[in-house]
Amino acid sequence: MIPAAFDYYRPTKMDDVIALLQEHGDDARVMAGGHSLIPMMKLRMAEIPHLIDLQAIDGLNEISIEDGQITIGAMVTQHDLINHAGLEAAAPILREAALQIADPQVRYMGTVGGNVANGDPGNDMPGVMQCLDATFALVGPDGERSVAARDFYEAAYMTAREDEEVLTSVSIPAPQGGYAYEKQKRKIGDYATAAAAVQIVKEDGKCTAASIAMTNLSDTPIYSVDAGAALVGTAVDAAALNAAKAAMLGNIDPTEDNRGPVAFKKHVAGVILARAIERAWSRA
């Protein structure tokens, strides 16, 4: 498990990062925490002749909460997410989800930007970000632009980010109501067999808004508009839960792997979603 030879760069300015990306094109890749990229390189599933470390770039490590808007720098680690008091109050689902990613060692290194930019359907943050209707800020040779998390994922490892762009931050409108991130995994450090992110708003005993996204049940995270809609206007009773489950099952497309066959995954996806909704509702 030794990667192919590569050149290592540690620029201090974003302009230099972009220049390197432009120069080497597909042969270059940025590295954040390295905890998805380096394993791929060691397995020689990825050969990256030019590796550009983002650790020395200033200004990517901040978390700000202002005017109902949360902004998280791309290099904020999953560990930072868990330990940020303001964030825990403003968007507790982030902490709940981050605690279910890997183990403390991985979370010390792994970043929010890396987790959402990676494009692996097993990553947990993409679904959470879709649930929260986050926006990703990208910077590239043509300047800055932003893309909604719900539009970002195209296929496994394929995203709306251009090769020469870097993801700089994630912005989230402060979420309302109850929340839950429910994940079934085989063991610590495992990607989800099925996971569900739910935000839900309750008024006078009725659901007025619901947002639902699923992890590792398709080649991208699945934001299920229909599942959310199935809850709105209901008291989130058994019938509503079943309707939401059915709607979600219509959106996902799991594949068989060592975690189990498709029928099992679909069944578990339904169970996990129901549990997530119930927990979120109890907190709403």
Add this chain to the structure above:
Amino acid sequence: MKDEVESRDDRVANLKGMGCSRKRVEDARFTQGKGNYVDDIKLDGMLFGDFVRSPYAHARITNINAEEALKVPGVLAVLTAADLEPLGLHWMPTLAGDKQMVLADGKVLFQGQEVAFVVAEDRFAAADGIEAVEVDYEELPVIVDPFEALKTDVVLREDLVAQDGSIPDGAHGPRTHPNHIFTWEAGEKEATEQVLDNAEVLVEESMYYHRTHPCPLETCGCVASMDKVNGKLTLWGTFQAPHAIRTVVSLISGIEEHNIRVVSPDIGGGFGNKVGAYPGYVCSVVASIVTGKPVKWIEDRMDNLMTTAFARDYHMTGKISATKEGKITGLHCHVTADHGGFDACADPTKFPAGFMNICTGSYDIPTAFLEVDGVYTNKAPGGVSYRCSFRVTEAVYFIERMVEVLAIELGMDAAELRRINFIKKEQFPYKAALGWEYDSGDYHTAWDKALTSVDYDGLRAEQAQRVEDFKAGKTRKLMGVGLSFFTEIVGAGPVKNCDILGLGMFDSCEIRIHPTGSAIARLGTISQGQGHATTFAQILASEIGLPADSITIEEGDTDTAPYGLGTYGSRSTPVAGAATAMAGRKIRAKAQMIAAYLLEVHDNDVEFDVDRFVVKGAPEKFKTMKEIAFAAYNQAIPGIEPGLEAVSYYDPPNMTYPFGAYVCVMDIDVDTGVPEIRRFYALDDCGTRINPMIIEGQVHGGLTEALAVALGQEIAYDDMGNVKTGTLMDFFLPTAWEVPNYETDHTVTPSPHHPIGAKGVGESPHVGGVPCFSNAVHDAFRAFGLRQTNMPHDHWRIWKTANELGLHD
């Protein structure tokens, strides 16, 4: 003098001898990162070798082109079978009487098989060199199912078929098919069939004990260094049996044994994975001879999981008969054993299926028959791990499942069924139907203690309530009470019936007492984490009356340690531990003569008392062992040679038979298949207990392995022979997160034939734990009609069970 005011209790405590929870002396270096493992060895000019491995499970090799690889900076040589053939080293003998390719000789038989050995200046250049070697493969049909292997025309081992197409006998007798390795039988076939035919109650069940792997934290590796000036070869490596490795290296290389030094440094876990000889050792030795430089080879995690000694892969079919009251009358077992591409087990020669014939378990079963067929498939060789060559884990799983299935058939409580069939205390030594003579046991006492400790009746009542609640829709969780009672067979073994490749399975200890009353003892075994440096010093402290803290234990260097067969199969304490006690007694015998001389009395007038010899009836007259040691070297004693040393080679008269009673309480989420272990109680009887703390540690570790194997750990193959679980993402290695709190307990039934009554414990928790976890899963679904479902009980398989029982609508 201080000695005179010390009480006898103080003197005993001061020794830190047997029975005391002495802290592990090894841990000072391990916890500070100061261990010395094989990969820590760095020699001047050392090169690094690594393998080109086959991506295919079955293929012919038409060409190997190393041209590009040799252009990679730092790559010095690429060895293939063609290079080894002139030396006769392209194949090597296995410990099971078969032979194995060192480097692919025209074909490959499993994914990951060693094809070429790239030698480079460092491991990074070697890795690039591997990528650059071009190998042309012609794919062949892949056989991963042993039942299919015995039917197909596809021949895996052409080398084992004669020119005229006939099938010569193998190392263990006649073979019935080119892919058949052996048939091995124990017990009485006809008598057993008769009992089964006339039985009041008869159940038949098939089960597959899946292939898995122990995944030691440290992978396998070695450093070979051939000194061309003095003709000496030094081989450091992760060897569980360094002396056997020296003999094997000598036999296959022709280098005389005195010119070979094999050293096992610290070893980071073995579990049988490090018993056998691997192509990496041979290639490193050859590369060192060719280059004149030391050569290191270290596996990575995938190499280790995919190619080195696995465990299990036993397809077992059983029939068990009983009276209507539940008294077992007969047992029949057939096994189809998947050995992979080569038979690289490490069984005693006469036991190609190990001690599978312990499969009558802890029960008084009058008539039994066992038949095992070994089969070649396109999987990795080497069923050595986790007690695998000795097959005790398989045997215990088999009988502990059969008893549960019988309980279901009889409508009986499984604990009660066990109780009425246990071998009784007064029946020991007990001659079992399949040949073994159990040394000692008190199963009823252990069972009652276990059931009382967990409030067994209370658990059953709670479980019945849970089933009702489940049926009433009040809960979606079921509760399982897993039981297992195991009898182990360890301490291989008596040379009259135990040898590996002709090497008798005795073991040894050599003691040298220093003049100031400290000592060094060397053994033929080698610790891989068991804490030998701690426990063997304790045995000796009690035997010779010098403090354990003053005794150094050394193992693993064949130039200094006495010959022995190494550490696996829980044999160190039963065999080398016995040798230690016996050598200690020789020291004591000489010390007695010296003491008598110094005290001016007759030899028989002094007696040993903790740390001294005292004059009988006059305890104020004594000589401490420390004083005796000094005198042994420095005082001229008529008729006695100077010095105080002893050596003992111990050939055990019998195996030892540890046993235990385990109970697991598990809750199962029927909708997701997630099991949760609420409680695990483990009572172990390993005879005399040398260090309770170390026993507890061994039990915790073994139970954790058992949990892994029962609940998810496997080496799984797809139809093309690709390993599906070759990394730790998919291969389940439990962490503190997955592991429950274990409650440990014990009874003590010493072995009557072992000098200190100790039986061995290292493997008991694994052996007894797997059926206990598995039975808990089965038991949770018993009320809904489940009889048998195969491990590993991972989420989806548990879910599937629930689904098939109709629990999801």
